[in-house]
Amino acid sequence: MGTLTVNLSGLELSNPVIAASGTYGYGMEYLDFYDVNCIGSFSIKGTTLHPRTGNRQPRIAEYDGGLLNAVGLENPGVEHVVQEIFPRLQKVYRGKVLANVSGFSMEEYCACAQRLDEQDIVGIIELNISCPNVHGGGMAFGMDAACAAELTAAVRRCVKKPLYVKCTPQCPDLVDLCRRVEDAGADGLVLVNTFLGMRLDRHTGKPLLANVTGGVSGSGIFPQALYRVYQVYPHVHIPIIGCGGVSCGSDVIEMLSAGASAVEIGTQNLLDPMCVPKVLRELEDYCREEHIQHITDLIGRAHQ
Ligand SMILES: Cc1cc2nc3c(=O)[nH]c(=O)nc-3n(C[C@H](O)[C@H](O)[C@H](O)COP(=O)(O)O)c2cc1C
Structure with missing residues (x-):
């Protein structure tokens, strides 16, 4: 067992670094940069039953701490993913993916x-x-604890594999929602998705995004995402994947210390396509220098 291995509900990963949905395509996009088999795992682009073209352009804006996106779940639909993309991916990637639904x-x-x-x-x-970034679905289920629990229970009945629920930080009582999602049968949590925000054009005063609002991501949200993990950890018994603004090895260490069992990296992949191998090197160096026998020893130490 290597120093960096983690186990998520029975799924053994070589390390705790997972690429976040929507920022890593289907993995193959990163093959020009490095062998993607080095990553713990990655989450595929949010997939819906039917293909979607997403929102109108412009749907990406920048800020000093990262990005705002209003992509609106553009994806080719589940049948295309299953029949066209997975067979190609399986030729180059030996691991298992997180299927973002x-x-x-x-x-x-x-x-x-x-x-x-x-x-x-x-x-x-x-x-x-x-x-x-979509109306009627997506976050609508994540704002209300009863709704989130009902959906979790329904999906739980349909799937055999571990079920992780990815929550929005906009939810008015995240601790309560996470507890109820756990009771409804979730095997793990992903905390968190993007924060709602907007930007205006300084010349016209009008919104930069055609959707007006977008999801704020990147290093600027790290302290808030970290706090959500810290806040929820003592109240649940299922693993948490920390997500939001992670951009270096030190951020991964903080997320694990707050209570995460693994970490997702999103926007940083878009800013620096080599960030995953860099973060892995930083984690190895940290464990060696600090005499950490196993990276899982760090989980939740902020609470001890
Ligand atoms: C361009 C873009 C597309 C995204 N698409 C999805 C998606 O399809 N499904 C999802 O659950 N999250 C999606 N996200 C959210 C990320 O997976 C992640 O939760 C969020 O960006 C916070 O992490 P980060 O600050 O490391 O990027 C997207 C984020 C970005 C920037």
Whole structure:
């Protein structure tokens, strides 16, 4: 067992670094930069039952701490992912992926999750109830604890693989929602998705994003994401994947110390495509220098 290995609900990963949904494509996009087999795992682009073209352009804006996006779940639909993309991916990637699932109704979520659950390459179903950029679905399920629990229970009945629920930091009582999602059968949590925000054009005073608002991500949200993990950890018994603004090895260490069992990196992949191998080197150096026998020894130490 290597120093960096982690186990998420029975899924053994070589390290705790996972690329976040929507920022890593289907993994193959990064093959020009490095062998993607070095990564713990990655979450595929949010997948819906039917193909989606997403929101109108412009749908990306920048700020000093990262990005705002309002992509709106553009994806080719679950059948294309299963029949066209996974077979190509399996030729170059030996690991398992997190299948990020979204939808606009309970039935859609269930049908999509069930289809992805049947695939060998899928290790974890990541239920996205936190997309701020679509109307009616996504975050609507993640704002209300009863709704989130009902959806979790419905999807739980349709899938056999570990089910992780990805939450929105916009939710008014995140601790309560996470508890209820755990009671409804979730095997893990992903904390958190993007924060709602906006930017205006300084010349016209009008919104930069066609959608007006977008999801704020990148290093600027790290302290807030870290706090969500710290806040929820003592109240649940299931693993947490920390997500939001992680951009270096030191951020990973902080997330684990706050209570995360693994960490997702999103926007930093877009800013620096070599960030995953860099973070892995930093984690190895840290463990060696600090005489950490196993990286899991760091989990939750902020609470001790
Ligand atoms: C361009 C873009 C697209 C995204 N698409 C998805 C998505 O399809 N599903 C999802 O759950 N999260 C999506 N996210 C959110 C990320 O997975 C991640 O939760 C968020 O960006 C916070 O992490 P970060 O600060 O490391 O980027 C997207 C983020 C960005 C920047």
